[in-house]
Structures are given as structure tokens and as C-alpha cells.
């Protein structure tokens with residue numbers, strides 16, 4: 001009989017190569033975290049430029065105080081699921097606060113963003129339904145689709161015409177149709193062309209779920225995400241988000257206005273069969289949601305920082321993941337060895353960014369992925385640009401020939 | 403009408419750019435395993451196939467599709 005782990009040998013061996021190359025990004029350890037933008041890694045203080053900590057809220061004194069109080073008053077964990085003993089008044093309060101901020105009638109809190117996608121997608125779609133997903137969707141969307149048992153059809157990334165073509169030859173039969181998009185795509189930082197997708201929605205009809213994982217708190221005047229920025233909120237039926245990025249905690253949510261929305265609490269196994277988020281996580285999330293609501297300067301600062309880094313990289317002649325400015329700024333590298341070498345050199349020089357390699361990247365590109373924080377100072381951004389300049393100069397093939 | 407053989411011939415053509423190691427292609431070639439194409443590459447190839455034949459191939463069907471011949475059968479069904 002075949003050994004079960006044998007199938008993973010190629011991945012295992014590939015990882016060994018990375019370790020040998022001294023670029024074990026997966027095994028990276030933060031020895032200490034000093035602030036939203038600084039950590040000690042390998043005995044050295046580095047600027048963090050790959051944390052998705054968009055609002056820079058992880059060390060906010062009010063959030064920390066709220067978390068401490070919740071730990072003392074409610075204990076370390078809930079030891080139960082939302083539908084058993086795991087719903088505290090705080091979970092409800094957070095759901096109400098999110099519904100208010102998002103301007104939605106209903107909101108359900110999940111234990112992670114990954115589970116929010118699993119729960120929402122498998123709760124909404126079943127074996128008789130068809131889900132249309134963007135080719136570059138996050139793994140949690142793919143897995144949610146699998147869990148649903150629905151027919152799953154992929155369309156080309158950010159291509160409303162391709163979706164329209166697929167819808168035009170699709171017979172929904174007895175089932176419904178769900179289309180899933182993301183506000184900001186996590187690898188390249190590009191937004192979905194939402195208004196164009198809505199035009200397709202008006203022509204063919206479907207229900208739309210938008211994953212605002214990277215755009216909640218970030219885009220739109222009130223931080224409600226891409227749907228707000230694009231002015232099409234009433235056409236987006238369901239929103240998913242996470243607390244692991246702009247909220248600086250752990251957890252996730254689904255929201256919508258549908259009159260039957262609350263039924264998802266009994267239809268979504270990833271909601272029912274896992275422990276609810278811990279009191280400390282809920283309390284810091286609630287505090288962070290209030291800050292997203294009441295401290296628009298964070299959003300402004302984040303966008304200014306993003307613009308500064310984007311322009312700085314452009315001036316260096318780097319090839320970026322997308323032309324639009326967003327807090328996800330991905331630098332394209334020619335191949336795997338150069339990406340590993342640059343990532344290593346950057347870390348040694350004092351800046352941490354994410355490394356993203358195929359097959360985890362769209363179109364098989366090699367990326368040094370930066371994410372900007374509102375907590376970065378102008379000096380931080382300029383330092384990141386300077387360190388990239390230094391490392392790029394030593395790496396042939398990084399800058400497009402003039 | 404497109405025959406099974408014509409479909410196989412067209413699929414083999416479409417697969418050529420993904421066959422970076424130049425493995426000889428037969429109807430029995432296991433697309434992912436033998437050609438050493440990663441999961442994202444397979445999905446890109448499938449999108450080419452969908453556009454070429456103007457059909458949709460749900461992900462659910464793909465889990466049981468390994469060889470060029472398997473895929474030809476799926477395409478034939480979807481064209482019918």
C-alpha cells in the first residue's frame with residue numbers, strides 16, 4: 001500500500017531547497033514584535049512591510065485595554081460554538097456594530113476569515129446551484145465552493161466579458177447562481193472592476209458575494225470597502241470580511257440585507273462546528289471597528305503611504321502588480337532564484353516583505369509583495385524604497401530596459 | 403460535428419505551450435503528472451480549452467480528468 005505522505009515529497013524537497021538557499025520564508029519567526037511596523041527577526045530589528053496590518057491598529061492602547069478587560073472579565077476562551085455555549089453578549093455587540101458600519105441589516109461573526117468564506121459560500125450555494133468564481137480567487141473561496149457541492153465555473157481574472165460569456169451559455173435549471181469577487185486581490189493588489197460586473201449582473205441575473213478581506217476599513221469614504229468606493233453597495237448581496245487585516249485581530253464576518261440571512265447560522269457548518277472567537281479577540285475587534293468608523297485619518301494616512309511607496313517603486317523602474325494605487329504593492333521579479341536572493345537581501349538590509357511564488361500566484365509570476373500600513377511613517381516608506389533601490393542595483397534583470 | 407480524434411488533436415495543440423519539457427504527447431498522457439504542470443498551470447490550460455471550444459468545464463468535473471483522452475471525453479460531452 002502506498003504511503004500517504006509520499007505524494008508530498010516534491011513539495012517537501014522544494015522546501016528543502018529554499019532552506020538551503022537561506023530563504024525559508026515559510027519558516028520565518030518573529031522573535032519579538034515591537035510595534036505594527038517593527039519586529040526582531042534573526043536578532044535584527046526590521047521594518048515590517050508585509051503584514052496586512054493596514055490600519056496599524058495591533059498595538060493601539062484602547063484596543064489592548066479592551067482586550068485585557070475582556071480576558072479578565074470573560075476568561076481566555078469560550079470553549080464552545082456559536083450555537084451552543086459560545087455566544088456572549090460581546091459577539092452580538094460586534095455583529096451589531098459591524099452591521100451598522102457596513103450599513104447592512106444582518107451580520108454573522110465567524111472564527112476566521114477563512115471560515116467566513118467556507119460558511120457563507122457553503123451556506124448560500126448547494127448541489128443544485130452554480131458558483132462562478134474569478135480564476136485568481138483566494139484559497140478559502142475555492143474551498144468554500146468545494147464544501148458547497150455546487151457546480152463551480154471559473155472565469156478569467158477581472159474579466160466581466162468572460163463571465164458574461166459563461167453566463168450566456170449557462171442554464172441555471174432548478175438552481176441559483178452565485179458570483180464571487182474580491183475587493184482587492186491579495187497578490188497583485190488590483191481591484192475588481194465592480195461597476196462592469198454589476199452591468200453583467202443586471203443583464204444575466206445572479207446573487208453577488210464580495211470578499212472585502214483586503215478592502216474593508218481601507219476603501220470607501222467610510223471604509224466599507226470596494227462596494228462603497230465604486231458606489232454599488234445596493235447591488236452587492238453579501239459581503240465577507242476578516243479581522244486579520246485592518247482589524248488587527250482574528251475572526252471574520254459575513255453580512256447582507258436578505259430577509260432570510262439569519263438562516264445561515266443554521267446552514268453553515270463552519271459557523272456551527274467550531275469554537276467562537278475568544279473574548280479578547282472579540283473585544284479588540286469591537287474597539288477596532290469603532291476606530292475604523294471614527295478615525296478616518298487612518299485611511300487617509302494609509303492611502304498617502306501607499307501612493308508614496310507606489311511612486312517610489314515606479315521611479316526605481318520596478319515592474320508592479322498593478323497600476324492602481326492600493327495598500328498591496330507587489331514587485332515582479334524575473335524568476336525564483338532572483339526572488340529568493342532579493343527577499344534575503346531585503347531582510348538582511350532590514351525590511352520584511354512577503355515572498356509569493358508559483359503555483360500560489362496568478363499567471364505564475366514571482367513576487368515580492370509589500371503591504372503598507374497607516375502606522376508607517378514617511379521615513380519608513382522612504383527607507384523601504386531606499387533598501388529596494390540598494391538591493392535591486394545588485395540584482396540584474398530587475399529593472400525594465402529603457 | 404467534431405470527432406473525438408479532432409478534439410484530441412486540438413487539445414494536443416493547445417497543450418504544447420504548457421509542455422515546457424517537451425514530453426511526447428499521446429491521448430494517454432497524464433496532463434498534470436507527466437508534463438509536470440502545477441495546479442495553476444492546469445487551470446490556465448483549461449481556460450484556453452474553454453475559450454477554444456466555447457464551453458464551460460466545471461471544476462467538479464476536473465477532479466476525475468487526468469489524461470488528454472479523459473479531457474476529450476469531457477469536451478465532447480459539453481459540446482453535445
Ligand SMILES: Cc1ncc(COP(=O)(O)O)c(C=O)c1O
Pocket residue numbers: 112113114115117138140182186211213214242243244250251252
Ligand atoms: C481574499 C481573502 N479572503 C479571506 C482570507 C482569510 O482571512 P483569515 O486570515 O481571517 O482567515 C484572506 C487572508 O488570509 C484573504 O486574502
